[in-house]
Structures are given as C-alpha cells and as structure tokens.
Amino acid sequence: MSDLLTRAEPVPTAPFAADGVTISLAPPMARYSLRARQGQALETLLGVKVPKKIGATEGGIACLGPDEWLMRAPAGTSIPMAAGLAIAVTDVSERSICLCVEGPRAAQLIMSGCPQDLELFPVGKATRTIFETVEIILIRNSNDQFHIEVWRSFSSWLWTALTTTASH
C-alpha cells in the first residue's frame, strides 16, 4: 500500500559494524499492543497460543505485563480489533523501530547502558527496560542476537549511543 509514498526511517538503513558486534535496522513489521485480563481471551480471539508468564515469548508474541502483550508479525499482517470485547487491540506498528544487535559482544554492548544482567537473561526472554534514560523493549533471539524495540523519536539517540560505545 506504500507504493505511492516512501518510508523515512530515523536511523541509517545501512548496518553499523564494529569489532564483535553489528547494529542494524530491522525491516518494517506489524506490531500490535494486546491487552486483556487473561491470555485465554486473546487465544480465543487470535486462535494462537500466547505466553502466560511475564517475560516469555511465543510465536512472535511477548508477554510484557500481567495484562499486556506485544505481537510482532510480518508487515501488513492485520488481526481482528475485538470490537465490543473486554480486549484492547491497538496498532503500534510504526510507534517504534527495531534495532538488531548481534555478535559475541552484543550483550556486553547493551549492558553498557542497560541495568539488566544479560549473562542471566535467557534466549526467548522479552521485557520492557531502560537504556540510560531511554525506555526500550529488549528481546533475546539467540545467545548473540538481541532485538531492541525503541520509540522512533528516541531511536537516533539510541543509535548514536550504541554505535559510539561499540566503536570504543
């Protein structure tokens, strides 16, 4: 649908590479904030399993809070808006961008500004946290690969912070 207008991204689209770590902008994706008192309600609505434990991820859905899930899916994916139900589905696809940080030094780089103990942060875990003064959502895809979801207007700051530290 965006064949007419082109996207403008807040950080370079070319990856940044330094010793032991690369930082790159993940391609656009669909993001939905899912809110309900119980995960079951969402499973009924979406017909997929959703993680029940805060911090767990399952099939692109991360449980961020007792009644909050973040769904990340291929760009263009649309889901029912749950009209009338005690469920809140909100499209936040463009609220944030995703920085992909990977390499043997990825965890070390993120810990430069994030108080999480990433040596004890299991693969598959997702959480909202903070990098210095900027809020992020941190997802560990593999031992050496993290996704950082950050609101667009903060992302150029985060890009500078990560690339500066990585080059030290």
Next chain:
Amino acid sequence: MILIHCPYCDEKRAEIEFAYAGEAHISRPVDPSTYGDEEWERYLFIRANPKGRHHERWRHIHGCGRFFNAVRDTVTDKFETTYKAGEPRK
C-alpha cells in the same frame, strides 16, 4: 540505586526502571462530595512520613507498567516486602 522486587514480574530490578508513587493505601472516596474540607485535605495532603516502616507505592514504569505496594524502612531504605495493588495492607 536500590533493587526493587516487582510482585508482577517476580524479579528484582534496578531502581531506574521504577517510579515512586507516594504513600500507599490512601484511597479516593467513592463520592468525594461527601468529604468535608478537612477530610479532603487529609486525603490530598496529609502524609505519615514515618521514620521507619513505610507503606508506599511504586510503578514498574519501564517494566510491566504496574503500580504496586511496598513496605520499606525509611531509615535503612531496605524493603520488607512488595505486594500487588489491591492486596490488603501488610
């Protein structure tokens, strides 16, 4: 930077993920218009501010986003416990 146990995440997290939210268990009246000026002042402004055991609210604002309650010693800054919003005063 204190460590705070979030009763929802069930993890100890760094203080900079949290926002302090004042004294706990001061609930808004169902119908404020029934409150006289002094009751209303007490609700709005009067605080225990104890030297010692303090019931207080925190929000895991850069985490699960939930407000919760805590009992902390204001002299040592050590937490006695944290518990979910809505649970009875500890």
Next chain:
Amino acid sequence: MSGFRLPTGGRVDRSRPVRFSFDGVSYTGFAGDTLASALLANGVMLFGRSFKYHRPRGLLAAGSEEPNALVSVDRGPGRFTPNLRATNVEVHEGLKAVSQNRWPSLKTDFGAINDRLGMFFPAGFYNKTFMWPRSFWDKLYEPAIRKIAGLGDAPTEDDPDQYAATHAHCDLLIIGAGPAGIDAALEAAGTNRRVTVIDEQDEAGGSALADPSLWQWLERSMKALNDAPNVTILTRTTAFGYYHDNFIGAVQRLTDHLPDDGDAPREKLWRIRAGEVILAQGAIERPLVFAGNDTPGVMLSSAAKTFANRYGVAVGKSVALMATHDSGWHDVFALAKAGVGIAAIIDVRDTVDADLLKQAADLRITVKLSHSVIGVSGRYGVKTIEIAHNDGTGIRSIACDALLMAGGWTPSVHLWSHSKGTLKWCDDIGAYVPDQPNENVRCVGACAGACNFGQGAVIDVLPTPMDQSRIKAFVDFQNDVTAKDIKLAVREGFRSIEHIKRYTTNGMATDQGKTSNLNGLQIASTALAKPITDIGLTTFRPPYTPQTFGALAGHAKGALFQATRTTNIDSWAEEHSAVFELVAQWRRARYFPKAGEDMHAAVNRECVAVRSSVGIFDASTLGKIEVVGPDAAEFLNRMYTNPWKALEPGRCRYGLLLKEDGFITDDGVSARLAPDRFHLTTTTGGAARVLNMMEDYLQTEWPDLNVWLTSTTEQYAVIALQGPNARKLLEPLVEGIDLSAEAFPHMAIREGAICGIPTRLFRVSFTGELGFEINVPTAYGRALWERIMAEGDRYDITPYGTETMHVLRAEKGFIIVGQDTDGTVTPYDASLDWAVGKKKLDFVGKRSLARPDIVAAGRKQLVGLLTDDPNVVLEEGAQIVADPNQPIPMKMIGHVTSSYWSATLGRSIAMALVAGGQDKMGETLHIPMPGKTHTAKISGMVFYDPQGARLNV
C-alpha cells in the same frame, strides 16, 4: 642529592628509560615508575606547597593516601588536570608535570609569608576577623582569601577526551588485590561464581609488590586467576563508592598512563551490582605528630620500603626511623638489606621485642628506646633531627637525610562505612574496625583489623620538652592542621568530632583524612579527657578518592547528554531552514524565515497565509493515547471535567484535565472512533504525565473498569492543514472520505486513506480556520508532507511553525496549558466554565473546586487585554497594577500570559490573568515597564471571528 636509584631491585623495567619533565626540568625514569619514585630517584625531595601556610612539602606516602605531593599534569590543549597525587601518576614518555599552589616558583613561594605569620592564622581565624570595615569583605578580604586558597589551577578549555560507562554484574566482587584479596579470589576461582577483582594500582599485588619474598607467590597466583574463566581482573580501577544493595561505583583509568591515547576513552565508569562483596582494602600507616613532621624527607616508613623494594629507589642515604610500632623496625631492616644506610632507630616505647633489638644489633643500627624526635632541621629536606628522652632530658641531634615514621596502622574501612556497616573501636591497634555488616559484605585482611605487623603503642602527640602551643606538629598535612589547632577547637567548645573537623578542617583535604583522622581523634580525646568512643567518628562518604566529573558524566556528553526527540518531518524543516525551539524533550520548528526575514516578518507572513489560503504545520509531537475497552467512555467521563458518554462515534470533543487539587494540568481534543475506542490527544509536554496519571487512577482506583490505555504518540505523524483552501487541497488526495461540510462537519473524525496510506483524519482547528489534522503511520509523515506541499503549490501553501500557531490560536482566544495557565489555575479562573460538566457528580479534581479559597471572589481570571496604543506589544510576564502611581512594593493584580502582534487584526493582542478580571470588562489597567507605563483595557478573549463563521464552512 638525597634520594637515588638503588643499583638493583624493584619491579621497574630498567631496560626502558622514560623521559619526562617536572616544572620544566627534564628527568629520566623507568617504565613502572610513578612520578614520585622517578623524581625521588633523581633526588627531588620538594614536591609541593601546603594549602594554608604554603610550607614546602615532600612525599608522605607512596600510595593514594598521599596528602602532600599534588601536581598538575598537562597533556596538551584541554587536557590539563590539577591536584593529581605524584604517587599515583605513572610516568610515560613525554609526561609533563608541574607543581602548584606556589608563586613564583616551588622553591621561592611568596605565599609562604603565611607560614611566618602562622601564629595569627589558627583554626577558624577567618570567623573572627575580616569584618571591618564592612565593605572590605567583598572588595578586599574575600578575593584575597580566595587567591591564597585553592590548590591547582582549574582547566580553562573544553576537555576533548571521551569517557565510557557500563553496568556490570557479578556474584562476588573483591575490592583490593593485595594478598588477602588474591587469596579470596583464588578460593573462588574455578567455582561457578562470577568473580570480579578490582584494584586501584597499575598492577595487582598490593603490599606484596613491596615484598620481594612474595613475588613468586604473586606471579603464581595471578597466573591462576588469569587462567580462571570465571574471574575478571580490573586494575587501575578505583571502587569509589558503595551504594544500596551491593551497588558499587568504580572508575577505570584507561589512557592517562600512555604517551599517546589516540581517541580511546580516557576513563570508564563501572556500575557493578554484586551478589557478595569482599573488601580487602588493606590498612594505611599512621604518621606521628611532632614538631617538623612535615619537612620534606619525613615520610611513612612503609612508603620508604615501597620505594626501595617496588621501585628500586632509596629515600635517603642515611635514614632514621621514629617508631611507636614494630612494623617500622621491619621496614628499616628491609632497607638496610637493600643497601640503604640507617642512621638510627628511635622508638618512644621503653621496651620492644628482644628479637627486634637483636636484628638491629646484627645490622649495627643505633637504637634509642624511650626517645622521641622533637625537631627536624632543614627547610627543603631533612638535615638533622633532634631527639630527646621521653622525660625531656638528653636532647641531642642526629644527622640524616630522611626520617621515617611508623605510627601504627589504620584499617581502610571507607567502603565498609559507605555500606552503612557498623564499626567498633579496637584498643590494641588504636583504630576502628568493621563490626556488623549492613549488606552482604565481609572484610578480609588488614582492613578487617587483622594487621599482623607486630605490636605498637598508640600515641597522640610525641612527648616533647617544648611548649606545645608554640610548635607546629602537623596532623592534617595538606590542610595544615596542627595538634594545637585541634586543642584550640576543643578549648573553644567544639566537642563533637564533626565540629572539630569543620572548625579545624582536619580530614577535609583531598585525601579526606586517610592519614589524619585517627591522630585527630586521639588528640581530641586527650584534650577532652574522654574516651575516643565518646567523641564519635566522622562519616566516610563517597568517593574513596577523587573521581573525574567526566568519568561520572562524560558518557552522557554532548548529543548523548539527553535525547532530543524529533518528528519524521523534522528533517524537511531542517532542510528548509526552519528556526527550531525546544519543547519538553522535542525540537519543533518555530518559524520558517525566508531570506532576510526576522521572526516578526516570517510569523506575520505565515499568519496571513493561513488566514487567506492554507498553511501546513507539523503537529506530530502532540501526545496521543488510544483508550480501548467497553468502559472507555465511563473512564474518560471520570477523568475529564466534561461529559463523554454521549459523544457519538465519529465526533470529537475538547477535554480538560485537572489534578485532584482542582488545577488544570492538561487539555486536548479527543475523538470517539467506535463505542469502545477513543483517540485522545494531549499537550506535547504533558503526554507522559497524563498517561501515567490515567494509569494510576485506572490501576489503583478503578481496577474494575474494562479499559486499556496505549500511547500512540509515535504511531502517527500528524500534519495540520489550516486555512480556507484546506479542503480544496485535500480533496484530490483523500480516498474513502467525503470532505463536504455536511458529511464531515467541524469536530469530526473519519478513517480512510490519503495517497494510499491509511489515515485518521480529524476535522479540527486550533487556528479558527477550516482545518484538518491528518494522522498517518509515522514513517510516511515526511513523504506525505512533501506530496501535500507539491499539491498545495497552486494555493501558495505555506509551512508555519509553533510561533505562528500561538498567534493564530490567541486571536481565537484558545489557551495554551502551561502558558496561560500555570498550575494554580482552575477551569473557572481560565474562563472555561463551559468545559465543566455541571451535572456530573464527580470527576478528578471536582471536590477541590469547592474549597473556600477556590470559590472566593477576587481570584485571578484569564481575560483578553487590548493596549490603548495598538502598536504596543506587551511583554509576556509583564505585571499589571490598578494604580501605577503607588509606591514600591506595588500591589500587583495580575500578569500578561500571552502577547502577540496580530497581522490579521493590525494591532497587538494579549491574554492576562487578572484578579476578578471577568467582572472588570472594559476597565483600564496599567502595566508599569522600565521607563514607561502602558495602559490596556480588559476584553473578551476571542479577538477574531467571534461567531466562528470561518470554521463552519
């Protein structure tokens, strides 16, 4: 020349000579030297001048407790650092060090006049004088005091260096890599615990580095630790503070020891969270208090041993020892074996261990028991010392060129105290030792009080036959605090050690009392005739040693200090020479000047363009919250002052939000998209605050409501199109939305597409013109903006900024929360009665609106203000009075909140908060400004199109 390099020994690399300079004189040292050891090796004994008396000073210590030898190091432009301890500065090729706090030179310092006049400058002298004549304080006395005070010069240029920071986590943190710390690390090596060991020196080993008999052990141990995968060792790293829950701050020095550091970070801040902490910080030797104990060449006995064994430097050719503790004897024996001449051992004690006497005899060292040093001769270096029997008899002098002091040991409990662990007094070592922990921490080795350096006597001031009130026996060397200063403080009624510290400044120098606190306590305790434990102990506070501002802050330097939030359209504004302003964390285009235009001209042009054709404005920074759920309307009805339940889907409403105290905190236009879905907007600065406030009420007061809040501020780029041609311009671009006045009235919202992009299209206006606010997915904001600019060309579309937006809204009397209101303004004060639901039983802040002072007459109310002279644009913030001729202080009845030149109206307009203003319509008020008093009449707030005819088209 008194000091020199020993032919052999030490850990310096004699195969790598290093050239450096001190006060312009060039010297040679070896790799591994400190500035102190290298200068000693070259025979330099004079390192600095003291703070108050400007007395010549040499080295007291060999480590970070050094109070005297402070130097400045100049690494080139912007890289000047004052007050560095020569004992911690590692020499490198080209190192440039200079002495400080002296004029014109270190050898000849005019400030030393203070020393001659010292008797007139006892502790607290400045409290007692410099009061007459009164005017002299600002003009003469204070500037003079300041000139003489201070140590080195401050840097004068921006620091080009980078600084780094990180968080770190470990299961066991060991602070101090001396023998005790290394043993603790070896114990944990090879376990599954993550162990981090940090040490402030360039090399691990601590006291072992000064004891060749331990070097093999040290090498073995460090190899084992370096090989252990679970152990991390950080040298040149100082743990400076111990904070809550085993959070330790440490700074690692990365490049200052290198000749050329390229662009690597200079220092790195480590923010370490540890499961358990082991403190192995060792102990610091105590100086002795006697006349002349600050003469260059008088130093701690352990320091002399360190210089000899670690750096291969003798502190003198003929060295004497003044001891009250066995450890000094062992040091001297070591020196003798290293080939240093020993003049004598003087010990205040009547008896010492027979084995010590035997060793001294074997080494043919003269020993004087029951004796004390009572004087030192030589201003820039020790020439002779005078000693006397403790009973004052038998005064004689001994020739020597260095005098060592062995006064016993003080465990380093600084970090333990930061952690709020308790201390207990230990009589046999005459010091405080750790008692009960407050965190998961324990002390090992000397800092736990396990100083197995032999026996000692605890003496406050060495016995002397001289009048103690006439001699300068120093306790705090850097601050020039003498024993008699402390006695004076006690005499003047300062009894708490905190008072004594503050009155005498004992322990307040850059060494923070590492060598002076205990001696000060002992002297105070004697003077007060009270046990030391009754006097208290000054609190240890971070940092353990001084730490660079840049290290604690520098990682947040420049662009990284704090994020500047920008919209997707910001880059376009920048390319089109917008002038920006900062609003909360955002940067927004304020106006778009054309060549030669100032703000006034640009804003006039932009205003006229909007009113006559169409303007385009980036409104993306407005806060947005999506409110979703069956109880959405009920929730908003409880939050906002006005009713929300009856709002039809597809319609918008202005919402006013109060704090529970009844004062306005935010406002915005919100739309109902569906029965259970609202799109809220907030002010730019209020977005986060409002969301947090709403979450608070929702989660803790009304958890029963089925409604959820999601910030969508950054989901949408928002482009405002305002002006009579807005619809015409928009029509060809929009799909699926009928823009006609009938189908799409003012204060309505429609969903559809624009240029192929889904949009939430608001028909709203903050200008009073026909207007639309186009919400599209953020990434397409700039592209859409450019498309509309192109399409709008035929309407001469004009981009405008926040300044023009402010003028246009003021012409219509729309308020800006935070400018026309200020946290003390109620809806009634702001003339927004219409926005308060009279029939509503409750909403946040309603009860407070009934408080006596809120309903009282005479409150300041928002009104319009028209100057009698239409060309006068009042200054925002100008104060308003009823009677301009009254004397100062005047009775002020209000102030101007907004004031602009209205190009549309051809005159100035203003809004003001005026006491009882709504009842004063038409009245003339006065605005006294410097030089001129303006007059203005109170009016309504809507200056343009009061009927709203331009909106409903």
Next chain:
Amino acid sequence: MTRFSAFSLFAKALGGHKDWPEQWPDAAPKPAYDAIIVGGGGHGLGAAYYLAKKYGITNVAVLEKGWIGGGNTGRNTTIIRSNYLYDESAHLYDHAVKLWDGLSQELNYNTMYSKRGVMMLAHNVHDIQSFKRHIHANRLNGVDNEWLTPEEARAYCPPLNISPDARYPVLGAALQRRGGTARHDTVAWGYARAAAALGVDIIQNCGVTGIRRGVDGAVEGVETTRGYISCKRVGVSAAGNSSVIMQMAGLDFPLESYPLQALVSEPVKPTFPCVVMSNTVHAYMSQSDKGELVIGAGTDQYVSYSQRGALHIVEHTLAAICEIFPIYRRMRMLRTWGGIVDVTPDRSPILGKTPVKGLYVNCGWGTGGFKATPGAGDLLAYTMAKDEPHWINAPYNLDRFRNGRLIDEAAAAAVAH
C-alpha cells in the same frame, strides 16, 4: 563574650591562643524554660537569638539531638537569593536577605556572606516567559533581578557555554546581584555564640522523645533523652524530622522527607565567580572560599531518612554541569553527602502557630531553607513571642492546605529552590 577582632586575634596569638573562651557553653537542661526551640540548626538557633535579642525572652533552651548545625545547615549548597515570584515569597526571602546583610557584624562572627550574584539560566521559550514574569514581579516588589542576554551571562560567568548547538542552549538568564553564598557552619556557630551570650542554653545530644500536653490540650513541656523539661512555649524547627516531632503532639502534617544530595570538587584557584542555577537541566553550582566547586544535585525519588543517596543522581547532575560548563570535565569530585529535606505539597514552608496551644512550627523549607535562615529565625521568634504570626509569615499557615490558598512557586514557574 570575648569580642572577635583582628586585635583580639593578635593579642591571643601572642599568648599562644591559650585563653580563648568557649564560643558557647555546653549547657545542661534546666527543669523549666520560658521557651524551648527543638532543633539546633541555623533556623532554631536564630530563633533563640532573636527571642533573646529582640523580644527579651532570654530563659530559652535550644534542644539539639546531635550537634548544632549538623543537619541541613551544614549540608547545603549555601545559596542565598530572594528573587521569588509571589508577593508572599518575595517578602519572606527578602526579609532574610536584608538580615544576611550585616549579620557578620551583628553576631560579631564572620558568616562570609558573599554577594556573588545568583544567575538562573533560561534554556527555552517557556523559561524566558517565566523568568520575565519573575523579573517584572520582583521589580515592582523592590527585589533586584535583571535579564541578561547569553553574551551578558557569559561575561558575568566566563565558564558558561553559550553555544547555540548545546543540547540545552542558554537563551538568557535572570540575575540577582544581591544573591550569593555564605559559610554554612559559621551561621549556626555565630547564632549559638551570640544567643548563649544573651543567656540562651544550647543543649546538644538532647533528643526530644515526647511533647506533654495538659488537660486543655496546651503544651506543658517536652520529654527528652536527658529528662523532662517543663515549658509552655515550644517552637519546632527540626527540618527533616518535623513530621516525627509533630506526631509527638498528635499532629499529622502535610510533609514528606526526601534525601537531597550535594557534592564538592577538589579545591582549585578562583575559576567560578558567581552562583549559577539551571532548573531545566537540574544543576546549580558555586565556588567556595576554599576553592571547591559546590554542586547541588537532585533529590532521590523516594521518602527516606537515610542521608544516603543514589549514584545515578550524581551521574545526572555532573552530566548537566559538564554540559553547561564543559571546561570542568577533568575536575574531580572530592566528597558527596546527603541531607533530609522536608517538602510540603506546595513546596513552600509552614511557619507559624499550630492547632496545639503553645506549639509553634517552622518546617517544610524543602531544598530552600538555608537562604531563609535569619528571616525564619526572626519570624519564628516573633510568632512565639507574640503568639501570633508576623504579617510576613501569616500566609505560611497550615490552613492553606485546607482552603486551597497555596503558595506554589514551583507550579507557577518551575524555578528551583
């Protein structure tokens, strides 16, 4: 009282300074007093001094649980200014500034009041509007406060970075030339010495453990760690501990106590000529006579009596300082410390009578107490002597939290205290 002067210093020097008398006797509590001040900080000692000096009430005791001046008096950044917005505040703080002027001579104790000027930086349009509002209000109230352009601001304070590219560029500043600093300890000691000379008992290590009230509810005396003392007129000036003391009299107060941190650098030669405050980046700084850069940090977010702050607060403060004054990045932090500040809902003090007869209170100064020291002492003394507030402190009553007549400088202008 031995008069302090260059001459007495000279004379005593010849005697080896052996016969300086105590500056104030270490008094033991008497069974009864006409007036008791709880809290031996600058405010409390000042109140005792003015009670004796201006109102002839000399049978007064100051009860200090630790050592005098050991609380916020000895832990603050010593900034003095009076350029407040509201009439009530301007009158209150300017009353104090007028007393600061000449205090050294009145007390015969050099309090080192240095009129170095206090400059507040404006970093955005809102700051400018707010500062202009202050300046115009101050002018009509007779309080000096003037607007400076960025260049004028840098001329007044050369280390200031006025580059337009700064994250928070300096768009101008408000300067109060009469503002400045003083030596905090000497204020407490000077008042103690002068008050003692007028007969006031300064009683240290004497904590108040209870307040005894009679059948009519009026104050009868105080229980202390050193026994009961009878007294019908008790003034509480206990800063961070005010809530605790007022609860002894059965009064709940609109107060919360927060840790406030400050820090100093190593001493250097004169480099910083004035006081600079920036509310937008949360930093303020001056240079002491000793040469240390004195820097105020923020409060921690939670209520605490621990006098122990967090590292990230210091990190942020120094980052802000290094942004405004980049030449100081290589300066080094020598000492940090924490105080306990008692904060009211409108961040203005409570100074006056309480619902309990004979009980008076001076609290809630938040981070702004030091500058008000002489004024607060004088007004508390007046209120206790006359059993009614002076017109200057009348608005600072407890009723305002009930009737809504708040004095909220911060809400009005967001200027740091």
